[in-house]
Amino acid sequence: MSIDRRTFLGVAGLSALAIAGKASLAALAKSGQGVVTAESAPATRWAMVVDPRKCLKDEGCTDCIAACDKAHNVPHFPEPAHEVKWIWKEPFDKAFPEQGSLYTAEAFRDRPILVLCNHCDNPPCVRVCPTKATWKRDDGIVMMDWHRCIGCKYCIVACPYGSRSFNFFDPRPRIKELNPDFPTRTIGVVEKCNFCEERLAKGQRPACVEACREKALVFGNLNDPASEVRELLRTRYTIRRKPELGTNPEIYYLV
Amino acid sequence: MRDREIIIGGLILFLGLITFPVWYNAAAGTTSKGPEPKLPAEEKNCVAPVAYMRISHMELLTTWRDEVVRQHNRKFVAFDGKTHTMSLTQTCMKCHTSKADFCDRCHDYAGVKPYCWDCHIDPKLVPLTSTSPHPEGTREREG
Numbered sequence: 375m376s377i378d379r380r381t382f383l384g385v386a387g388l389s390a391l392a393i394a395g396k397a398s399l400a401a402l403a404k405s406g407q408g409v410v411t412a413e414s415a416p417a418t419r420w421a422m423v424v425d426p427r428k429c430l431k432d433e434g435c436t437d438c439i440a441a442c443d444k445a446h447n448v449p450h451f452p453e454p455a456h457e458v459k460w461i462w463k464e465p466f467d468k469a470f471p472e473q474g475s476l477y478t479a480e481a482f483r484d485r486p487i488l489v490l491c492n493h494c495d496n497p498p499c500v501r502v503c504p505t506k507a508t509w510k511r512d513d514g515i516v517m518m519d520w521h522r523c524i525g526c527k528y529c530i531v532a533c534p535y536g537s538r539s540f541n542f543f544d545p546r547p548r549i550k551e552l553n554p555d556f557p558t559r560t561i562g563v564v565e566k567c568n569f570c571e572e573r574l575a576k577g578q579r580p581a582c583v584e585a586c587r588e589k590a591l592v593f594g595n596l597n598d599p600a601s602e603v604r605e606l607l608r609t610r611y612t613i614r615r616k617p618e619l620g621t622n623p624e625i626y627y628l629v
Numbered sequence: 630m631r632d633r634e635i636i637i638g639g640l641i642l643f644l645g646l647i648t649f650p651v652w653y654n655a656a657a658g659t660t661s662k663g664p665e666p667k668l669p670a671e672e673k674n675c676v677a678p679v680a681y682m683r684i685s686h687m688e689l690l691t692t693w694r695d696e697v698v699r700q701h702n703r704k705f706v707a708f709d710g711k712t713h714t715m716s717l718t719q720t721c722m723k724c725h726t727s728k729a730d731f732c733d734r735c736h737d738y739a740g741v742k743p744y745c746w747d748c749h750i751d752p753k754l755v756p757l758t759s760t761s762p763h764p765e766g767t768r769e770r771e772g
Contacts, residue, residue, distance in 0.1 A: 447750075511701060513701075517698070517701075519698045519699065520748065521694060521698070552750055552754070552755050553750075554718060554750045554752045554754075554755045555718065555719065557718075557748040557749045557750065558748050558750065559748060560747045560748055571701065575701065575703055
């Protein structure tokens with residue numbers, strides 16, 4: 375039979391669409407699923423629960439801050455514009471701006487709350503980093519690679535919690551006690567809490583959690599239903615910092 | 630020729646000056662002396678064969694860095710089957726204990742300044758801590 379070119383091309387195109395169309399429709403349908411099934415959920419999802427009431431028993435206590443600074447060679451700069459901090463205390467209405475009132479409970483009003491990097495599930499700092507010097511690990515930790523950080527400070531702009539600090543000066547002279555087991559950073563990079571990932575790799579808990587004498591910091595695996603953090607989250611009401619922003623922070627505060 | 634003495638004297642002085650690098654180094658004994666890094670006494674095997682390490686230790690360290698920081702994997706199996714933790718200060722410096730006697734010997738000779746040590750702490754430096762007061766005075770950290 376004789377068939378002209380136009381008809382042939384038309385038939386060929388329709389056949390290709392029929393074959394490929396079904397596969398692409400199926401792929402499109404699957405990508406819409408946001409559900410995390412048991413097979414796809416990662417084995418570990420680190421999170422922390424802070425109990426401010428236990429923490430504030432001794433207001434002058436800075437055990438966790440001192441432990442973190444020592445373990446990670448965090449430099450100390452006295453002026454607030456240059457300070458470098460991984461874990462620190464914020465007044466309640468700065469830490470939870472949407473949740474206070476004139477009559478905030480006395481246990482929290484006028485007293486500082488311990489804050490650190492929230493290792494958000496949807497971290498804005500990761501989205502804006504131009505070099506992927508900060509990224510989200512599969513175990514939930516928002517990690518930093520100080521070899522790659524170019525110091526643009528975009529992540530500092532993006533973080534709504536003020537968790538990140540920039541090294542405006544050479545940090546080495548400003549470190550109280552050098553810990554040889556952890557590197558320092560150089561001038562010109564951004565740093566923040568890393569959930570003690572180097573300690574987690576050795577099976578130890580983060581330095582702040584271990585140092586707290588009141589056991590106010592509880593650290594654990596959210597994907598393990600039997601972990602202490604899950605137990606606390608199941609039985610107690612918790613709040614998080616600025617949840618309305620959609621960052622999904624993973625530091626929970628017991629109230 | 631006229632002024633023979635001045636000309637010959639000047640030539641000898643010029644030759645002496647122009648060959649200064651040759652006779653000075655020969656007298657000081659600094660030529661033909663290559664770098665002599667001090668090798669560790671106990672361990673005979675590094676994490677990779679010596680020939681490889683001599684040429685490519687920087688490649689190895691870069692691979693280690695990316696594995697540890699980006700893949701959070703610290704386990705390294707060496708060519709002789711031994712397992713090591715991938716760390717400059719905690720593994721390499723365990724055997725090569727002195728940066729000055731080992732790393733710096735070749736690096737100074739070759740005139741390279743790797744910036745590892747800007748962050749990674751040479752274990753020998755640990756006793757030195759900050760004692761200089763900040764020019765603006767000190768202040769208690771908030772909280």
